[in-house]
Amino acid sequence: MPLRLDVRRRATGGGFVTELSLDVPSDLEYVGPAVELIAEELPGGPLSARRIRFNLRTALAEALANAIAYGNRHDPARLVQVRVEVTHEAVHLHVTDEGDGFNPADVPDPTRPELLEREDGRGLFVLRGLVDQVAFNEKGNSVCLTLRAG
Amino acid sequence: MSFSLKKDKHGVIVVGVDGQLIVGNxxxxxxxxxxxxxxxxxxxxxxxxxxxxxxxxxxGVLVSLSKKIREQGGDLRLCGLNEDLQTLFELTKLDTLFAIARTSEEALAAF
Incomplete structure (x- = not known):
């Protein structure tokens, strides 16, 4: 399935908001191409090239991989919705899966000595280190990642 | 994105990662x-x-490989991390698990 990015620009009271939307199939092979598509189409403005190159790309890859693997459980009938809002002050990445959600408080700190050599379990921790804010909805199947201007 | 493997004259295998290392590859x-x-x-x-x-x-794959190589009596070293990647290793405390050199020459010289 080819990825199709929808880009819209609308005026608000204080300026313009650009919205990018993308539906991603529940296959981990799509993570890299989806990240590149969004990063390359992202309008210049609030984020430095370096933050787009590293923080935004890594955070989006993390959130997509979590949504595909743990949220949609690789179910080909399910999609992950990505919506990106770009304002003058920040970039907000919304990633939503069709799963049952989870409680982020249940995820242990992967830097604990006994967990350091585990292969998995670092995704949420890495996300929190890369962006300025991580906010889940109540169900736990949608995350909003905020990168403030800079 | 691609991976290249080369063996140096002392038998050290140098793996080059061109692009990103993520869940898909x-x-x-x-x-x-x-x-x-x-x-x-x-x-x-x-x-x-x-x-x-x-x-x-x-x-996670690097952690897993490091463990498997050590189990066989070997050693895995990393090099060439940019400032952001270095910060990522420090954030996750994986800088305590890996020997990290600035360049491949430094990594090879440390064996």
Missing amino acids: RQELKQKVLDALEGGGRKFVIDFTKTGYIDSSGL
């Missing part, structure tokens, strides 16, 4: 290194000079 890297380990390689350097970003799955 980590198995390819893992398999290439495990094949080299099975083929008798024991000393490995993974060079990230040409790497833009690594996600948590990529970090």
Whole structure:
């Protein structure tokens, strides 16, 4: 399935908001191409090239991989919705899966000595280190990642 | 994105990561290194000079490979991390688990 990015620009009271939307199939092979598509189409403005190159790309890859693997459980009938809002002050990445959600408080700190050599379990921790804010909805199947201007 | 493996004159296998190391390609890297380990390689350097970003799955594969190489009496070293990747390793405390050199020359000289 080819990825199709929808880009819209609308005026608000204080300026313009650009919205990018993308539906991603529940296959981990799509993570890299989806990240590149969004990063390359992202309008210049609030984020430095370096933050787009590293923080935004890594955070989006993390959130997509979590949504595909743990949220949609690789179910080909399910999609992950990505919506990106770009304002003058920040970039907000919304990633939503069709799963049952989870409680982020249940995820242990992967830097604990006994967990350091585990292969998995670092995704949420890495996300929190890369962006300025991580906010889940109540169900736990949608995350909003905020990168403030800079 | 691609991975290249070269053996130096002392038998150290240098793995170059061109592009990102993420959930979509980590198995390819893992398999290439495990094949080299099975083929008798024991000393490995993974060079990230040409790497833009690594996600948590990529970090996980490095942890797993490091463990498997150590179990066979070998050693895995990393090099070429840019400032952002270095910060990622420090954030996750994986800088305490890996020997990290600035360049591949430094990593090779440390064996």
